[in-house]
Amino acid sequence: MHFLLIAGLMLCVASPGQARDCSRNFDDRGLSQGANNNGMFRCLIAEINDLKREQRRMQKVIDEYERVIGEMPVEYKNEDGEVTVEEDRPIGNAVFTLTARPGSRASALPLDHEVVEGLCAESGGCTVSLVFRAIGFRSTDPLETISAGPCLFDYNTETGAWTRGEGCGEPLTAAGADNDGALMGDDGGGEVIVTAGEACVLADASVDPSATDGGYLGKDRENGLFLLAVPSLIETGPRRFRCDLEIE
Numbered sequence: 001m002h003f004l005l006i007a008g009l010m011l012c013v014a015s016p017g018q019a020r021d022c023s024r025n026f027d028d029r030g031l032s033q034g035a036n037n038n039g040m041f042r043c044l045i046a047e048i049n050d051l052k053r054e055q056r057r058m059q060k061v062i063d064e065y066e067r068v069i070g071e072m073p074v075e076y077k078n079e080d081g082e083v084t085v086e087e088d089r090p091i092g093n094a095v096f097t098l099t100a101r102p103g104s105r106a107s108a109l110p111l112d113h114e115v116v117e118g119l120c121a122e123s124g125g126c127t128v129s130l131v132f133r134a135i136g137f138r139s140t141d142p143l144e145t146i147s148a149g150p151c152l153f154d155y156n157t158e159t160g161a162w163t164r165g166e167g168c169g170e171p172l173t174a175a176g177a178d179n180d181g182a183l184m185g186d187d188g189g190g191e192v193i194v195t196a197g198e199a200c201v202l203a204d205a206s207v208d209p210s211a212t213d214g215g216y217l218g219k220d221r222e223n224g225l226f227l228l229a230v231p232s233l234i235e236t237g238p239r240r241f242r243c244d245l246e247i248e
Helices: 002-013 028-032 038-071 113-120
Strands: 074-079 082-084 091-100 107-110 126-134 145-155 161-164 174-177 192-196 200-203 226-229 241-247
Touching (some): 091 113, 091 226, 113 145, 126 200, 145 192, 161 192, 200 241
Parallel strands (some): 074 091
Antiparallel strands (some): 107 226, 126 241, 200 226
């Protein structure tokens, strides 16, 4: 829709009205000798009016361009808590990045709840993709990438219920309820939504720093989703990695 409107505006801009060229009929020598300048006067006034009409037409085109640009969706980025997004613009997709460092404990990046609701609570929901990216200590180190998705994801703003479709690994589908107070593994608690490379997790609960025996999630006591990086889940291999989540 936006493309068709812009194409029409460009066609309009490319076909400006023809302005008069009074200099073809009158020259400076004739004016300086006091010749009858009525014709020149009328031509210049007419040309000024033509240019004013063209100016108004072009201003309408500029205003329409600005309106269309203002309605175009933009990308929302959150990289380790640093948010980049153009203000007062609709969001078309969101990218969240969480970096894990050697020896670090499980960490969580809370997802902007309004962004998640805006993208995933509409009819049809959204798609989510999660990528585990190993980071080498040297530029020549091979980088391992493990992807999950895209898969459909739907979030109910009234109840907090969510469903995740096929395409994001095992289990084939998943469902849960946000802010249900459940612990990981509790009956009815579907806290883990998507995993990638074992150590990157999208969940509806944050980490519990005091968790033991291989656990890492706390109770789901608040509305909101979290991107988690859990280095302890990697038995062997890179200990420095990042998790990239895209929602669109």
